[in-house]
Each structure stands twice: as structure tokens, then as C-alpha cells.
Amino acid sequence: MLSATDISVSFGKRPVLNSVCFTANAGELHAIVGPNGSGKTTLLRAMTGDLTATGQTLINGTDIADLSPAELAQRRAVLPQSGNIAFPFTVLELVRLGLHAGMPSRAGFDPNLPQKALTRVGLAGFEGRFVQDLSGGERQRVQLARVLVQIWEPVLNGAPRWLFLDEPVSALDIGHQLIVMQLARDYAEAGGGVVAVMHDLNLTAMFADRITLLNAGHVRATGRPDEVLTDGDLSACYGCALRTNTPPPFGGKWILPQAIANRTHVGA
Ligand SMILES: Nc1ncnc2c1ncn2[C@@H]1O[C@H](COP(=O)(O)OP(=O)(O)OP(=O)(O)O)[C@@H](O)[C@H]1O
Ligand SMILES: [Mg+2]
Structure with missing residues (x-):
């Protein structure tokens, strides 16, 4: 549990x-x-130990303030909001950094892990490309692969690990949004915990x-999607009139990904 x-x-x-x-539960x-500026990134950074805050964050019952950088790096990995790379890394070099997060070396890891992670994010074959030559979406997925290799197994010694995205x-x-959201769900369903800052409310409703x-x-609100995504709370927070589950009055097209496989919708 994260608390x-x-x-x-x-x-x-x-x-x-x-x-x-x-509070977040492992397996979810x-x-x-x-809205912009509401404090999402700040909250995430406080809970990952990347920002000094008052209050207390427990990961699986342990105060993050009591964990060394290496211990923290084994329990949680963080995909920051913007991850610009100042050095001319190749994709493989950047992803391999995740293996060494918080510690100088990690013995016994699967040497194929970086390739597995790149395949998982749809970037097999990109290993030798320079990160600064990639498109924005490709770069974002390389950073996700780096984060994944840091805590590849969702459960370590019986304890859940935590992905902060x-x-x-x-x-x-x-299409790639669906791949990444499904990856996050799979991590949770395998026993890990996932905390993801999101702007796309439709994807959030579908996957969270x-x-x-x-x-x-x-x-303002916390709970199941049907409890939190209400017309009143959304309209008040975002400062515009929002209606859930209502086709646009002017007709035309609206485009939503189809419901994902094997998922009973929470609260449906
Ligand atoms: N290092 C900083 N110094 C000063 N103010 C900051 C700093 N970091 C964030 N802020 C301010 O704190 C508020 C919350 O920022 P935060 O990044 O948490 O917002 P957010 O909810 O993640 O927004 P967004 O959706 O735009 O990413 C904003 O008003 C921001 O300007
Ligand atoms: Mg933010």
C-alpha cells in the first residue's frame, strides 16, 4: 500500500x-x-521522495524518509513529466540507466531486459538510435522503458513495487496511448502499484x-471512476461545463477507443 x-x-x-x-492499493x-497547476506533479514528487514536503509517505508501511536512495530505487520508479536528455545517449544506453538507478551496479539482472522493455513500448529495433533524433512520442516511450527496467518485476520478495507515471x-x-495504458494495467494486475497523473479523462475513465x-x-474527490468523474466536480475544477456520457449536441463525430479486452468496468 502507498499512503x-x-x-x-x-x-x-x-x-x-x-x-x-x-492512498493507493497495490494491484490497482x-x-x-x-487542472494545470493544481499540484499533481508536486504531489507525485513529494510521494516519490524527489521533493521535500511536510507530511509522511509510507511505501508498503515504510516511511520513504527512512529509505536509502538504493532502497527507494528498488521499491519505486518515476517517469517525470518532461524528460529532456542533455547528453547524446543512444536509446539502449538511456534504457540501461534504469538498471543502475540509485545504485552503482546491480548484479544478476537479465541482460535482455532493456530489449524486452523496448519491445513492450513498441520500440524494438530502436536500440542504436540517438535519443535526441527521436520524435516526441518515441522519446516518451524510451523514458518509460528506462523506468520499467528499474522495477521490471511488479513484486519483489513478496512486496509490491510502485510505478509513478x-x-x-x-x-x-x-494507438500508443492504449498500449501504454494497458502496460500500466498489466503491471497493476501482476501485483504492482501504479500511480499515474493523467489529463485525458476518457482514457482515465477506461483504465483507472x-x-x-x-x-x-x-x-476535491477520490474514489472509483463513477464516483469521481461527475459533471459537477469536473465542471467546477476545470472551469468549463462538462457532461459525462453525453453525445455532443451538434452531432458530428466523437472518437473514443473501444473498451479494452478482459476488463469489467469498475462501478458499471
Ligand atoms: N519549483 C517550483 N517553484 C515555484 N513554483 C512551482 C514550482 N513547481 C511548481 N510550482 C507551482 O506549483 C503549482 C503546482 O505545480 P504542479 O507542477 O504540481 O502542477 P500540475 O498539476 O502538475 O500541472 P500540469 O497539469 O500543468 O502539469 C503551479 O502553480 C506551479 O507554477
Ligand atoms: Mg504536472
């Missing part, structure tokens, strides 16, 4: 998160949604087990 209590963050004198509490995909599909076309809706540094 964050009374997380508060201020930048200068400006409070950005105000006593936020957040928990999405964090909310900050807008993992923001640069992806609709739980959703937390943040607004102005507060939790």
Missing part, C-alpha cells in the same frame, strides 16, 4: 499543496487528475481503478 498523509508543499510563500492525503491503477501518454497517438481529483492543492 501519504498531510502532504503540504509551499514554493516561497505560496502554498501549492495543503494537507493532501492520498490510481490516476491523479486535475507523470503524464505517461501526453505525447502519444491514440481509482481516481483522485486535485484542485488548487486540495483533494
